[in-house]
Amino acid sequence: MCADNINKEINIIDSTLRSGEQTAGVVFSKNEKLRIAKLLDEIGIPELEVGIPSIAEAERETIREILKLNLNARIFGYCEADPNEISYCQDCGLKNVVITVFTSEGHIKEKYDKNKNLLLSKLKDTIREIKNSNMNFIISTEDGTRADLELILQIIHIAQNKGAMRVRICDSVGAFDPFKTFLRINTILSTVNFPLEVHTKNNFGMATANGLAAIRAGAVSIMTAVNGLAEGTSNAALEEIVMALKYLENIDLGIDTKRFREISEYVAKASSRAIPIWKAIVGTNVFAHESGIHADGVLKNPKNYEAFEPSEVGLTRQLVVGKHSGSHTILHKFKEFGIDLTDSEANEILALTRAMSVDLKRPLFDKELMYIYKDYLESKKNKKEDVEESD
């Protein structure tokens, strides 16, 4: 199905360094920004949004240094549609810029004094400055999913006439589901043929799914952030989008996914936001199996419970022994320790293991399993002696 979408050129523009850094309380140091830019470039991310030049001289200095790295990735600055902002971008030596307009009724009321024409004239004035500086540009529509469709089409016509690279539709409050996303993108594209990009948010847990729905509807680019880092809830997480495109949509972007865990860890450290162990794709627990049914299934064939190999994202598989373990896990674990248990031994040790795990309210460490085993052997020996004595 939808064969026309498969193997189409899909672009990723990662905004960990801009949208990600806008997270309340998060600030990357210059060295961290340089490192993150290099890491993303090394794994093959085609475009990076690296900061807002007008924020401070320190930010501009960082952007200049990122540009000096001569990465393969195309580097973008970000600013509001305001002609005065462009000189800051120029000052950094940027060749590409994302300019933002606020497009929903509520946003227009506050930002442009309820005046849609003010929005359009600011946009045109800013584009004039950009053209004078010979920069490429993307127009980003903040709260674009809730904007009047006519206005979005007007903006796309301006983009088309002025030679913008793409128009970005932002679901800034995460107001859409995949159905609405699909309909919106599809409707726009059936009116005007222009490259669209989406920026989806995770307010209701649908950022990744909405990104994919937009691609299905014909959008060509998705904005992401590592770990989904963003203000409020998350952006579409880079690692989720890339893996979902590969495994659910058969679109392999050729990115070196083996380094996903490494990059996620680095960004987690730099942003002081630990990766939840259950985080999709890169959480340490996503390849941990405890329950009897699952662990047994994985031991027989990992494909029973895993969509891809853990090494593909830089993780490892673990078998956790606890309340929900089954006898196969016990047999396997002890085999790893070099001990071959009989089935009945495994069952008896399983009962002891489950009881211990319930009592401790957690799974058991390998050492604890060995303690249980030693206690078990001793009690067996004692029983035997008891029997002999009674004879």
Place this chain on the structure above:
Amino acid sequence: MRGINIFTEFSQKAGEKIDPKSIKIDDTTLRDGEQTAGVVFANEEKIHIAKMLDDIGIHQIEAGIPAMGGDEKEAIKKIASMGLNCSILAWNRPVISDIQHSIDCGVDSVAISISSSDIHIEQKLRKTREWVLENVRNAVDFAKKYNLYVSVNAEDASRTDMEFLLQFARNARDAGADRLRYCDTLGIMDPFETFMRIKTIRDIIGIDIEMHMHNDFGMAIANSIAGIKAGAKYVNTTVNGLGERAGNAAFEEFVMALKYIEAIDLGFNTKKFRGLSEYVAIASDRSIPTWKPIVGANIFVFETENRVRLYTADHRNYELFDPEDVGLETGVIIGKYSGLFSLNYKLTSLGYNFNENQLKELLEIVRNKAISLKRALFDSELIDTCNSYLKD
């Protein structure tokens, strides 16, 4: 597939109205949530979670696996006897003795669960499709003799050949099952595929369907919604999305997505969501990320200029619901991305009154401080900065 034009269907479903009374939530925090590698609830915790869910208005609780015996069985027995408003369901393999354990517990509903995919049947169960169908029939037949509500769970339904999945569903329906649980055991569905498969089962077999979606690729909520759009009536959730690997569809996210994106208000007491999430976070020893949708502590804390300005002008500019709706609070912090409006807003709340020039100077000071400290500023640091500025 079967003449469904996915593009037309998908577009048509975008704004479709669904009757809130037709949608039911079956929460499995106590079963699939606890099955998470490393998580064990104490019985007292299970009982408390069940009470909290019932209090919020949940329709059904999947309380555990009676066949495990011991503490597990005791907890289920207790939960089934507390006189909660919701239905209590227990999980079983298609084994008569398992169902007998459930009957001992006094639950009103049972899930009878077995893999339907060939890979699971051949490589995990080492049985045949016929064996699966026969065991389901016998188990459903037995459960129905005791007047239990019966859900038949198709484990790994997503990788099941569609023809066999239809046969599996028909077999369950004809044996007397009340619903089919569609388990995306590996979390490998996207909303398009989910929609098509659920619609196909609904159209051809007509049995009630429950969605059980995992979050391995971040799609659990979207896929659950796609299922509802395709005609599923039940959704299996867990608080905080607790569950094996990347977890399940999060209860609080799904309920709020239904309410605010799909206009399906289940009438739950959402004000208690943060409290419930905190309790489950502590009991499962997995803290709530501050950015977690719906209940994360930071989702209503703003720093960037535009967000503060637009949010304070009208909350709907940046959030579809208010923090109080889920038991959270809002806040503004000052950092690298603050601007004149947000700084003034914050400093006014701290009792200061600066003119525009002063604010411009202060803004530069606080932005540079945030950059050098690599974080936002504490209120006490802001106060200190303002006082020093006023002295100079």
